[in-house]
Amino acid sequence: MARRLNIGAVRSSFAPWADPAAVPLARFEGVTKRFGDAVAVAGVSLDIYEREFFALLGPSGCGKTTLMRLLAGFETPDAGRVLLGGQDLAGVPPHRRPVNMMFQSYALFPHLNVFDNVAFGLRQDAMPKAEIRARVEEMLEMVQMASLARRRPDQLSGGQRQRVALARAIARRPRMLLLDEPMAALDKKLREETQFELKELQARLGLTFLIVTHDQEEAMTVADRIAVMRDGAIEQVATPAEIYEAPASRYVADFLGDVNLFEARVDRVEPGAAQVRLASAECPAGFTALDDDAPAPATQVWLAVRPEKMTIALEPPPPGTPNVLEGQVWDIGYTGDWTTYLVDLAEDRTIRVARANASRLVDRPIGREDKVWVSFAPDAGVVLTR
Numbered sequence: 001m002a003r004r005l006n007i008g009a010v011r012s013s014f015a016p017w018a019d020p021a022a023v024p025l026a027r028f029e030g031v032t033k034r035f036g037d038a039v040a041v042a043g044v045s046l047d048i049y050e051r052e053f054f055a056l057l058g059p060s061g062c063g064k065t066t067l068m069r070l071l072a073g074f075e076t077p078d079a080g081r082v083l084l085g086g087q088d089l090a091g092v093p094p095h096r097r098p099v100n101m102m103f104q105s106y107a108l109f110p111h112l113n114v115f116d117n118v119a120f121g122l123r124q125d126a127m128p129k130a131e132i133r134a135r136v137e138e139m140l141e142m143v144q145m146a147s148l149a150r151r152r153p154d155q156l157s158g159g160q161r162q163r164v165a166l167a168r169a170i171a172r173r174p175r176m177l178l179l180d181e182p183m184a185a186l187d188k189k190l191r192e193e194t195q196f197e198l199k200e201l202q203a204r205l206g207l208t209f210l211i212v213t214h215d216q217e218e219a220m221t222v223a224d225r226i227a228v229m230r231d232g233a234i235e236q237v238a239t240p241a242e243i244y245e246a247p248a249s250r251y252v253a254d255f256l257g258d259v260n261l262f263e264a265r266v267d268r269v270e271p272g273a274a275q276v277r278l279a280s281a282e283c284p285a286g287f288t289a290l291d292d293d294a295p296a297p298a299t300q301v302w303l304a305v306r307p308e309k310m311t312i313a314l315e316p317p318p319p320g321t322p323n324v325l326e327g328q329v330w331d332i333g334y335t336g337d338w339t340t341y342l343v344d345l346a347e348d349r350t351i352r353v354a355r356a357n358a359s360r361l362v363d364r365p366i367g368r369e370d371k372v373w374v375s376f377a378p379d380a381g382v383v384l385t386r
Contacts, residue, residue, distance in 0.1 A: 014051070014052075014224065016049040016050070016052070017047065017049060017052075017225065022049060023086070024047035024048055024049050025048055025049055025050045025052075025084065025085060025175065025176065025208055026047070026048040026071060026082075026083065026084050026176060026208070026210070027046070027047050027048075027081075027082070027083040027084075028044050028045055028046040028047075028067070028070075028071075028080065028081075028082055029045055029080050029081045029082075029083070030043050030044070030045055030079065030080035030081075031043070031044045031045070031067070031070060031077045031079070031080035031081070031082060032044075032077060032078050032079040032080055033063075033066055033067075033070060033075060033076075033077055033078055034078050039232050040063045040066040040232055041063045041066050041067055041070070041077075041232045042063070042231070042232035042233045043079075043080070043233070044063075044067060044080075044232070044233065044234055045080075046067075046227060046234065046237065048176075048208065048210060049208070050208055051206055051207070051208055052208055052209075052224050052225065053199065053202050053208075053209045053211070053222055053223050053224045054208070054209065054210050054211070054223060054224065054225055054226075054227070055210075055211045055212075055213060055218075055219040055222065055223035055225070055226045055227070056068065056210070056211070056212045056213075056226075056227050056229060057213060057214070057216065057219040057226050057227065057228050057229065057255075057256075058214065058228060058229035058230060058255075059214055059230075059255075060214060062229040062230055062231060062232065063229055063231070063232040063233075064212045064229050065180060065212050067229075068101075068178050068180060068210060068212050070082055071084070071089075071097075071099060071176070071178065071210070072094055072097065072099055072101050072178055073089065073092060073093060073094035073096075073097050073099075074094060076090075084097065084098065084099070084175070084176070085098070085175065098174055098175040098176070099174050099175065099176040099177070099178055100121075100169045100170070100172055100174040100176075100177055100178065101169070101177075101178040101179075101180065102165050102166060102169040102177065102178065102179050102180065102182055103165075103180055106153075106161050106162060106164070106165035107165070108153040108161060108164060108165060108168075109153075110152065110153055110154060111152075112152070113149065113150050113151060113152050114140065114145060114148055114149045114150065114151055114152075114153075114156070114164050115136055115140070115149040115150065117153070117164055117168055118136045118139055118140060118164065118167045118168045118171050119132050119133075119136045119171075120168065121168065121171060121172050122135060122136070122171055122172065125172065135171055136149075136167075136171065139167040139168075139170060139171045140167055142167070142201065142204070143163040143164075143166055143167045143201070144163065145160065145163050145164060145167065148160065158186055158187075158190075159186055159190045159194065162182065162183070162186065162194065165182075166182070166198075166201075170201075170205060170207065173207075174207070175207070175208065176207070176208045176209070176210060177202075177207055177208070177209050177210070178210050178212075179209060179210065179211040179212065180212050181212060181213055181214070182198075182211065183195065183198075183213075183215075183218060184215075191218070192221075195218055195221045195222050196221070198222055199221070199222045202222075209222075211223065216255065216256050216257065219240070220240040220244070220256070223240060224239065225237060225238060225239055225240075226238065226239075226240055226243055228243065228251075228252050228255060228256070230251055235248060235249055235251055235252050236248040236249070236252050243256055244256055244257060244306075245382075246382060247304065247382060247384070248384075248386075249384060249386045250302055250304070250384055250386065253304040253382070253384065257306065258306065258307050258340075258352050258354070259304050259305070259306055259307075260304070260305045260306075260307065260310075260351045260352060261302050261303070261304055262276075262278055262287070262302065262303040262305070263278065263300075263302055264276040264277055264278045264286075264287065264300075264301055264302065264303055265277055265298060265299065265300050265301065266294060266295055266296065266297050266298060266299045266301055266383075267286060267297060268297055269294045269295075269296065269297060272290055272291070272292055273288060273289065273290050273291065273294070273378065274288075274289050274291050274294035274295075274383055275287070275288055275289075276288075276289060276301060276303055276383065283323070283324070283325055287303055287322075287323050287381065288322045288323060288378045289303060289378055289379075289381040289382075289383050290378045290379040291382070291383045293383075294383055295383070295385055299385065300385075301383050301384060301385055302383075302384045302385075303381045303382070303383055303384075304381060304382045304383075304384055305376055305380055305381045305382075306354075306380070307340065307351075307352040307353050307354035308338075308354040308355075308356070309376055309377070309380035309381075310351075310353045310354075310374050310375065310376045310380070311353075311355075311374065311375055311376065312341055312343070312353045312355060312366060312372050312373070312374050313372065313373050313375075314366060314370060314371075314372060314373075315373070316373045317373055317375050321375055322375070322377070322378055323375055323376050323377070323378065323380075323381070324373060324374070324375045325343075325345055325351070325373070325374040325375070326345075326371070326372075326373055326374075327343040327344050327345040327346075327351070327371075327372060327373075327374060328343065328344050328369060328370065328371055328372065329341055329342070329343055329344075329366060329367065329368050329369060329370045329372055330342045330343065330344045330350060330368070330369075331368060332366075332367070332368060336357065337356065337357055338354050338355065338356055338357060339354070339355050339357055340352055340353070340354050341353045341354075341355070341366065341372070343372060343374055351374065353374055
C-alpha cells in the first residue's frame with residue numbers, strides 16, 4: 001500500500017465554506033422534490049466545495065437519499081436547480097454527469113472477478129487496454145485488494161466487497177463520489193476501521209465525497225461538514241465539532257449523541273452569560289450558562305448539557321459550586337471506556353451522566369441507589385430557543 005498520508009496536515013486549514021470568494025463545486029438552489037402528496041425535499045439550498053468530505057445525516061425518510069439521487073440524476077427536482085461546476089444539471093442524464101455513486105448493496109457483478117468488476121466502467125468508456133490495466137491495478141492497490149484480483153464477489157467478505165465497490169466507483173475519476181450508506185453492512189469494528197481508511201483515501205485522491213448516513217458517529221468521523229436533515233429540510237450545516245458543541249436546536253442536540261435537556265426561562269442576562277430558571281423544581285437556584293447570544297429575560301429556552309460534561313460524586317460539592325443537582329442512581333451502564341449513570345432527580349426526571357474510565361481502580365465505586373450530586377460548569381450548557 002502507498003505510504004500513509006498525513007491527513008491532519010491536509011485538512012487542518014481546509015475550510016473553503018468560510019471564504020466568501022470560494023465557489024462551490026455542487027450547489028442546490030431551493031430544491032424541492034415531491035412523491036405524490038409527500039414532500040421528500042423541501043426547498044433545500046446547500047453548497048458543497050471541491051475536495052470536501054460532506055455528510056447528509058438524518059433518520060430514515062428525512063430526504064437525504066433523495067437529495068443525493070437528485071445530484072446523481074436518478075430523480076428530477078420539481079422546483080429549484082442542481083448545479084455542478086457551475087453547470088445546471090437539468091436534462092443531463094446520469095451517465096453524462098461527472099459523478100459516480102456507490103450503492104449500499106455494492107451492486108457488484110457476480111459473474112465477474114474483482115479485476116473485471118473494477119474495469120467494467122473503464123471498458124464502457126473505451127479506454128485503451130493498457131491504461132485500463134494500469135488504472136485497475138492502481139485502484140486495487142489503493143484499497144488493499146490487489147492480491148484478490150482474481151476472486152469473484154461470492155469469495156469475498158463483506159468488507160472486501162465494499163473495497164471492490166469503492167475501487168470501481170473511483171476508477172473513472174469522477175469529480176464527486178456519492179456514497180449511499182456505504183458501511184451499513186459491516187460489523188461495528190470493521191466499520192470503524194473503514195471510516196478512517198475512507199477518510200485517508202478521499203484526502204489522497206483529492207476528490208469530493210458526499211456520504212448519506214443515519215449513523216451519527218460515522219458522519220462525525222469522516223466528514224468535514226455535516227448537514228443534519230429533518231422532514232426534507234436542513235436543520236443545521238456545520239463542522240462536526242460545531243454541531244456537537246453548539247447545536248442549533250433541540251432536534252440537532254438530541255440527534256447527535258446523548259443530551260440532557262432542561263426546560264427553562266431566562267431570568268437575567270449579563271455580559272456573556274445568562275441565568276436560567278427551570279420549569280421544574282430540580283434546581284431551585286437555577287442554572288448559570290455562558291452564552292454570548294442569550295435571549296432576553298422571560299424567554300422560554302432549553303438548556304442542553306452533554307452527559308460527559310457533567311460530574312458525579314458521592315459527596316456534595318463545595319458551597320458556591322454552580323449548577324448542582326441532587327439525585328439517586330437508578331441504573332448504570334458500563335461500556336469499558338465509559339460508565340453511564342442514570343440519575344433520578346425530583347419530579348420523576350432522569351438524566352444521564354457519563355464518566356470516562358481513566359483508571360482501573362476507584363476508592364468507592366458509585367452504585368445503584370446511591371445518593372449522588374451532579375454538577376456542571378457554566379460553559380458546559382448550551383441555551384437553545386427552539
